[in-house]
Amino acid sequence: MDSGYEERPAAGLACAWRRSSPVATTGRVVPDGCTDLMWSTSGALFVAGPDTTGHLTTLRPGTLYGVRFGPGVGPSVLGVPAHALRDLRVPLAELWGRSTELEDALATATDPCTVLAEAARTRLRATPPDPLTQAVARAVRTSSVTDIADDLGLSTRQLHRRCLDAFGYGPKVLHRVLRFDRAVKLAWRGVAFADIAYRTGYSDQAHLSREVKDLAGVPLRQLVRP
Structure with a gap:
């Protein structure tokens, strides 16, 4: 096997x-x-x-x-x-x-x-997915919750409820999870951690480290260790 x-x-x-x-x-x-x-x-x-x-x-x-x-x-x-x-x-x-x-x-x-x-x-x-959910998944990378809701013609409460149904998270947590996922994929490719922080929108490498430890439970270096 x-x-x-x-x-x-x-x-x-x-x-x-x-x-x-x-x-x-x-x-x-x-x-x-x-x-x-x-x-x-x-x-x-x-x-x-x-x-x-x-x-x-x-x-x-x-x-x-x-x-x-x-x-x-x-x-x-x-x-x-x-x-x-x-x-x-x-x-x-x-x-x-x-x-x-x-x-x-x-x-x-x-x-x-x-x-x-x-x-x-x-x-x-x-039962195809609601196209709105994919629009939200793209928008949370760069837009505020209020701006996303306004663009989609929803209240922030409606947006939160739609996100819970579609993703399991509210929009703020969804943003954290998707940004974390992009960072981990870059780390597996061997990208320097400081560059990962810049490319994925963390304020600095320390911010990246805190978020990874919080979401993964271990430091980034340990997470991607062969």
């Missing part, structure tokens, strides 16, 4: 991924604004909701397959508001009901990611 983590493109989704190990492993999961649909070779079929803080998770020996939904997309697939899944891992049967057909297809598939992706795309065709 190949060990490690692999990611690949999946049409209409953020990505498909696979993590394998012949022994039990522990890893740190950090917030990225996304939700995931996962199936393990032990037979578990479940959903990971949007996280607000980093946490350690232990994986059993075997392979875990998943598809990831970008910020604001998960609720359209899963059928529940994102805040109902925040910081949770939930069996898919609690959301969709028992799906023997899907479970059988996963158990016999050469590539379970393809099965998960098609199940997700079928749901997305039936």
Whole structure:
């Protein structure tokens, strides 16, 4: 069995991924604004909701397959508001009901990611995400909550409620999480921390360090250590 983590493109989704190990492993999961649909070779079929803080998770020996939904997309697939899944891992049967057909297809598939992706795309065709959510995800990077609400014709309270439903967070927390995610991706590419702080809008490297420690639970250098 190949060990490690692999990611690949999946049409209409953020990505498909696979993590394998012949022994039990522990890893740190950090917030990225996304939700995931996962199936393990032990037979578990479940959903990971949007996280607000980093946490350690232990994986059993075997392979875990998943598809990831970008910020604001998960609720359209899963059928529940994102805040109902925040910081949770939930069996898919609690959301969709028992799906023997899907479970059988996963158990016999050469590539379970393809099965998960098609199940997700079928749901997305039936209930596509609200375009407003993607506009919010782009706008929180540079605009204030008041300006975003005004541009979208919403009150700040309405915007907050729409964000909770779509992302699991209010707009301010969404901004923090998405900025953190961009910073971590740059760090994995080997970009200098001071440059990361500048490119992602932190006031300085110390500000970046505080935010990473707060959201991930460990310093950035430790988070991206091989």
